[in-house]
Amino acid sequence: MSMNLPFLQVDVFTSIPFMGNPVAVVNCMNATDGIISDEQLQSIANWTNLSETTFLFKPSDEKCDYKVRIFTPASELPFAGHPTVGSARAYLKFTGKTKVKSLLQECELGIVNLSIADNGKISFRAPSVNIEEISHSAIDEYQQSLSIEHVATPKLLHVGPKWVVYLTSNADTCYNANPDFAGLAKVSKHYGHSGIILAGKKPGEGNEYEMRAFAPCEGVDEDPVCGSGSIALIGYLQDLYEVQETTEFKITQGGRVKRQGHISSRVVAEKDGELSFVSGGDSVIIIEGSITL
Amino acid sequence: MSMNLPFLQVDVFTSIPFMGNPVAVVNCMNATDGIISDEQLQSIANWTNLSETTFLFKPSDEKCDYKVRIFTPASELPFAGHPTVGSARAYLKFTGKTKVKSLLQECELGIVNLSIADNGKISFRAPSVNIEEISHSAIDEYQQSLSIEHVATPKLLHVGPKWVVYLTSNADTCYNANPDFAGLAKVSKHYGHSGIILAGKKPGEGNEYEMRAFAPCEGVDEDPVCGSGSIALIGYLQDLYEVQETTEFKITQGGRVKRQGHISSRVVAEKDGELSFVSGGDSVIIIEGSITL
Numbered sequence: 001m002s003m004n005l006p007f008l009q010v011d012v013f014t015s016i017p018f019m020g021n022p023v024a025v026v027n028c029m030n031a032t033d034g035i036i037s038d039e040q041l042q043s044i045a046n047w048t049n050l051s052e053t054t055f056l057f058k059p060s061d062e063k064c065d066y067k068v069r070i071f072t073p074a075s076e077l078p079f080a081g082h083p084t085v086g087s088a089r090a091y092l093k094f095t096g097k098t099k100v101k102s103l104l105q106e107c108e109l110g111i112v113n114l115s116i117a118d119n120g121k122i123s124f125r126a127p128s129v130n131i132e133e134i135s136h137s138a139i140d141e142y143q144q145s146l147s148i149e150h151v152a153t154p155k156l157l158h159v160g161p162k163w164v165v166y167l168t169s170n171a172d173t174c175y176n177a178n179p180d181f182a183g184l185a186k187v188s189k190h191y192g193h194s195g196i197i198l199a200g201k202k203p204g205e206g207n208e209y210e211m212r213a214f215a216p217c218e219g220v221d222e223d224p225v226c227g228s229g230s231i232a233l234i235g236y237l238q239d240l241y242e243v244q245e246t247t248e249f250k251i252t253q254g255g256r257v258k259r260q261g262h263i264s265s266r267v268v269a270e271k272d273g274e275l276s277f278v279s280g281g282d283s284v285i286i287i288e289g290s291i292t293l
Numbered sequence: 294m295s296m297n298l299p300f301l302q303v304d305v306f307t308s309i310p311f312m313g314n315p316v317a318v319v320n321c322m323n324a325t326d327g328i329i330s331d332e333q334l335q336s337i338a339n340w341t342n343l344s345e346t347t348f349l350f351k352p353s354d355e356k357c358d359y360k361v362r363i364f365t366p367a368s369e370l371p372f373a374g375h376p377t378v379g380s381a382r383a384y385l386k387f388t389g390k391t392k393v394k395s396l397l398q399e400c401e402l403g404i405v406n407l408s409i410a411d412n413g414k415i416s417f418r419a420p421s422v423n424i425e426e427i428s429h430s431a432i433d434e435y436q437q438s439l440s441i442e443h444v445a446t447p448k449l450l451h452v453g454p455k456w457v458v459y460l461t462s463n464a465d466t467c468y469n470a471n472p473d474f475a476g477l478a479k480v481s482k483h484y485g486h487s488g489i490i491l492a493g494k495k496p497g498e499g500n501e502y503e504m505r506a507f508a509p510c511e512g513v514d515e516d517p518v519c520g521s522g523s524i525a526l527i528g529y530l531q532d533l534y535e536v537q538e539t540t541e542f543k544i545t546q547g548g549r550v551k552r553q554g555h556i557s558s559r560v561v562a563e564k565d566g567e568l569s570f571v572s573g574g575d576s577v578i579i580i581e582g583s584i585t586l
Contacts, residue, residue: 002310007580007582011340017295017585017586018333018336018337018339018340019336022340022341022342040311043311043312043551044311046311046550046551047304047311047315047579048315049315049342049343049344050342051342182475257339258336258339284585285585286340286584286585287300287580287582287583287584287585288582288583288585289300289580289581289582289583290580290581290582291579291580292310292577292578292579292580292581293310
C-alpha cells in the first residue's frame with residue numbers, strides 16, 4: 001500500500017536560494033509507528049542522492065519537540081549539522097509554529113538544543129566536542145594529498161563525524177587548494193576519519209574564516225556547507241588559541257562548488273564555567289510538497 | 294522577486310518506488326519567456342544533486358508538445374534517456390492528459406518521438422545513433438581499468454552521450470565487475486568519451502542483458518539506470534549480430550547501487566527499410582509539489 005507524507009527540501013546556511021546545502025526532510029510524525037522500515041528510510045536517502053535526508057518522528061523523550069533520524073545515501077548518522085538546521089526549519093513549517101524561540105531535538109547522539117533568532121536564523125549547540133592528537137605519519141599523508149602547508153598541528157575533532165582540522169596560512173590558500181581526492185579517501189579510510197576540514201583566516205581583525213570540507217571516503221568529495229565541520233573548526237581554534245571567553249566566528253564556505261554558504265559560529269562561556277560550541281545560519285525552503293512511499 | 298513553479302521528482306525505469314533512476318522536473322511552461330536565466334537553470338541542477346534536472350518550456354516548433362532542457366549538475370545536455378521518459382511522465386501529470394498515446398518532445402538534439410502504452414510505459418525513439426571504431430590502445434586502457442575481458446571489439450556509440458560499449462562474457466561477470474573509477478575517468482577524459490556501457494548476456498534464449506553505466510569523468514561513477522546507455526547497447530548489438538528484423542531486448546540495471554531498473558529496448562525495422570532504436574519502461578511519481586526560485 002502506498003503512503004503519502006509531507007516533504008520539504010531546505011537550502012541551509014544561505015538566504016539566497018540554491019546557494020546553500022540542501023537537505024530533504026520527510027514528516028513521519030503522523031505515520032503509524034513502525035509502518036516505515038529502516039530499510040525504506042535508507043532506500044529513500046539513497047534515491048534522493050543528497051548528502052543527507054532526514055525523517056521527523058514523534059520524540060521518545062517527551063520533553064523534546066521531535067526526533068530526527070539522519071541518513072546519508074549509504075548509512076544512518078548519529079548527528080549532523082546542516083541536516084539539524086534544515087530539519088528544525090522543516091519542523092516549524094510542518095507544524096505551523098511561528099513564534100517558537102527554542103526547540104529540543106532528539107537524535108541518536110542525544111538531545112540537541114536549538115534556538116531561533118528573531119531574524120529566523122536557527123542555531124544548534126553541539127551535543128559533543130572532543131579533541132584528539134593524530135600521528136605524525138597521518139599528518140604527513142594528509143599534507144601530501146592536500147599539497148599545502150599547515151600552520152598549526154592538525155588534530156582530530158569528534159563532533160559526531162570525526163573531522164581532521166587542517167589550518168592553512170590564509171583564506172586564499174584554502175580556497176585555491178586542489179586536493180587529490182583519491183589520496184585523501186585512502187588516508188581517511190586507513191585512519192577511520194570522516195574527512196578533512198580545511199580552513200584559512202581572512203585578513204583583518206575579525207574571526208572570519210574560509211572553510212572547506214572534504215569527505216571523499218564517505219562518497220562526498222566536497223561538501224558545500226558543513227555544520228558539523230564548523231563546530232570542528234571552532235573547537236580546534238578554541239584549543240589552539242585557548243579561547244575562554246564567548247567569541248564569535250564567521251565562516252564562509254562553498255565557493256569552489258558554486259555555493260555561497262555562511263555559518264555563524266560561537267564559542268560560548270557558560271555560567272557554570274563550561275564551554276559550549278554553537279553554529280547556525282539562514283535557511284530557505286525550496287521544494288514543498290509530498291512524497292509517495 | 295521569488296517565483297513558484299510546479300515540481301515533480303520521478304523515478305524512471307521501475308514500477309517500485311526508489312528502485313529506479315530519479316529525475317527532477319520543473320514546469321516552466323507558464324513562466325514568462327526569458328524570466329529564468331540559463332544560469333538559474335544550471336544552479337538549480339547543481340543544487341538538486343541528481344544526475345539530471347529538466348525544465349519543460351513551450352515548444353518553439355508548434356508541432357511539438359513541449360520543449361525540454363536537460364541539465365547535469367555541471368552542464369546542459371542535448372539529449373538524455375531517463376530524463377526524457379521522466380519529463381514525458383511529468384508533462385502528462387502537469388497537463389492532466391490521460392489518454393495521450395504519443396508525444397513529440399523538442400530538445401537540443403532534435404525532435405524525439407515518444408509513445409505511451411496502455412500500461413503506462415513510456416518509450417522514446419533515439420534521435421540519433423552512430424557507431425565508430427576506437428583505437429586498440431583505447432581498448433587496452435579500458436580493459437585495464439575494468440579488469441575483465443571483452444568478448445567482441447568495444448566500439449563507440451554516439452547517441453547524444455558518447456558511450457563505449459564493452460560486452461563481456463555473461464551477466465554475472467558484468468554484475469560483479471569492480472572497475473577502477475579513477476582509471477576509467479582518466480581514459481574517458483583523454484579520448485573525449487562520456488563513459489562505458491558494460492553489458493553481459495543472461496543465460497537462455499531471450500535477448501536479456503545485465504547492463505552497467507560508468508561515467509566517472511562526468512562526476513557519476515555509476516549511473517543507476519541509463520536510457521541512452523540502453524540505446525548504445527542495442528545499437529552495438531544490432532551492428533555486431535547484423536540484426537535486420539524488429540527485435541526485443543530486456544535490460545536489467547542498478548543492482549550494484551541498490552536499484553532494480555528494467556528497460557525494454559527494441560531494434561525496429563521501419564517500413565522504409567531504415568532501422569530505429571527504441572527504449573522505454575515504467576515510471577513512478579515520487580515527489581509532487583512546487584519549487585521556489
